[in-house]
Amino acid sequence: MSRYGRLLRVGTAAGAGLLLYVGAPPRELWWLGPVVFAVLWAVLHGRPARAGFGYGLAFGLGFFVPLLSWAGEFVGPLPWLALATVEALVLALAGAGVAVVSRMPASPLWAAGVWVAAEALIARAPFGGFPWGRVAFSQPSGIFLPVAAIGGAPLLTAAVVLTGFATGELVRRAAQRRVPRISRLAASAAAPELNSRAVQRPSESSAVEFGGLRDLVAPALLAMVPVVAGVVAASLVGTTTSDGQAVVALVQGNVPRAGLDFNAQRRAV
Template identity: 45%
Template sequence: MTVSESAERDAPAPTPAAAPEPDGRRPVRWVARTLLAAAGGFVMFLAFPGWDLSTLAVLGPAALSLATRGVRFRLGLWLGLVHGLAFFTPLLSWTGIYVGSFPWLALSVTEALYVALLGGALALTARMRAWPLWAAALWVADEALRGRWPFGGFPWGRLAFSQAEGPFTALAAWGGAPLVSFAVALTGTSLAAAVLALSRAWRDSSEPERRAGSLRAAALAVVAALAVPVVGTLAALPLAGGSLTEGGPTRTVAVVQGNVPRAGLDFNEQRRAVLDNHVSRTQELAAQVAAGEVAQPDLVVWPENSSDIDPYLNADAAAAIDRAARAIDAPILVGAVVSGPGRFISNTAIVWDPVTGPGQTYTKRHPVPMAEYVPYRSFFRFFSDKVDLVRADFAAGDRVGTLDMAGTTVGDVICFEVAYDGLVQDVVAGGASMLVIQTNNATFGFSDESPQQLAMSRLRAVEFGRSVVVASTSGISAVIAPDGSVVRSSDLFVPATFVEDIAQRDQTTVAARVGAWPEWVLTALGVGAVLAVVVPAVRRRGAGSTRGTSRVEEGRTTKGRA
């Protein structure tokens, strides 16, 4: 007998919603389930950067599976909502640092609504055979939906992003972030199955045969829960190690974190000071090169918003960048805000050559809604006038961020784009031999946003077998090896520069080759499980309604004959 069959055999029958339990325990159990769901959400939050207790991530799926076991769909929705609020409210607290609590809470509630759907789906599928498998697939399906809709989605807080290091991390190279999320969820749901089996064994203490069966089921569930991280650990063996210089010809890369005068929403009012900071730090680096203290870089990376003055229109800004490029004698990847097209502005990376000036560009393809553009502005202004802090909407770019620099192909993504699988996948497929993430974290202060984003960059390094360079205006800037280890990093709100030799790799991981297929397959498994429950139920209801109507019509006919 399998774990799921044993669970199905001994699971209690659902209590009708309109019929409270005679002993009055139903309200108590409702409260207990709610508390369990909330505890699971908060414990899952502790797995993410800021607390970095990554092992606790498995307890989130475990707790929600236990809370939704044997309940109706509507109660599952409630429990999922509670779980989501307990998770997202603290996780996304950095979104309200300078704009107040309303945008933060609105985003947290919106994200929690997706988890509410997950809770309902878990309640529907809890009695199926192999339910831990379907439950884990539903976690992936829920993250896939949340990361795509609406306005392109917001995939922050995926289970995978809590696993920058640990036994699940290497699975990213085989199936991307979705496979890591699935592994974390499957471990958690298997633990939940073990708890249920042990609970049955306790109840069956007076029936030796049933108790022995429950104990066997519990043992199998524990083995399943342990097997997943073991597989993840073994999956790391054939992957790239922590060396920056192995795997291809090297380029010497410099990262410049110029810093900002102060944190906050008035970052854009300091734009000349920010540009000057990056120019000064680059000139200081050039002096170190001339003194033989550091190696001559082949290319230099500046962060997003390092020049919020359009260098195409402002000759002074262009001259300042020229001075920096000539001083360091290497092309600089400049993060700039550029006017156009039309009434829009663009978040653009510019390859600035010391001889020829501005060259290739990449424009951010996924501007952040409510932060870089405001859809339906008049509607959202009804809720908060903070939308007008976005004075001009950013346009979305239409080309992949592969840029030629110093004889190599750099794959550039900007800020939150690192959270989107497809945007990073595209640059690797386009031939990128190293990844660059340009970001500006100044508007989030000394919060967990920067460490959370760094964790995503570390997972991407493993996923695609590439070294990753993170350049931030105010931190955390970093150089990450292909195994996800951080080789160099800066602190928040301090100037920093560092130079590293980085191998330009052309090997491709399995995840890079298969793309989004693991996510689609796992999503199909989860959705299929829900349909396997819902479709027969709808048919039974329809058949019952038809039989009821037939009996009524038959009664009318008999009465008429009488």
């Protein structure tokens, strides 16, 4: 790949990360989630692990730098950028993993599992975890949200990411199917005698067309499974109000001392 091609992929990955941030609350652009991961799939598919690491890092920085900008107000720009970089490095590992599994059968399903595993790592390390920026948190509403009642944030993340990756794979296969067709039409126009020979073998052409359509079925089904799951879950989760009273306790979070020492007093209230 040329230098400009790599730069384009880096820019696209960073832009996808920024787009995921744009779709998160307080904005309710939940539908941007699948779009983001469809774009990221186009960047990562078929890439070596090393390239996937770099593109994943660009995605992570594009997402976490604006997402964690509030931290700079308390600790300054260097700790803010350091924290964003650490979080982005985990998504860099996810990018490498997605690039590797993108060559496997049912690759969007494996890739979604890689992403959920990366979020689980962020929630546990370093320093006991910092689970800001889960994909699930970008879904305050929408068709995927009801699955959270079944499997929590991990399943909600998996639903959004799987739909995006599977849609990206569907578009990729459809584009690959279209290119040979255009090539055949161009060859037929340039050499009519070849076209006449092709007409004499309709069964072969039909088999090729059927095989191409069959290749689109798997990613299309994978893209639809989370959508159907969301619809089914919505019908199972009760949304009607109930009578009665509930006792709720509230705890005001704080630390004994003000200033930067608040970071040194984890769980102190």
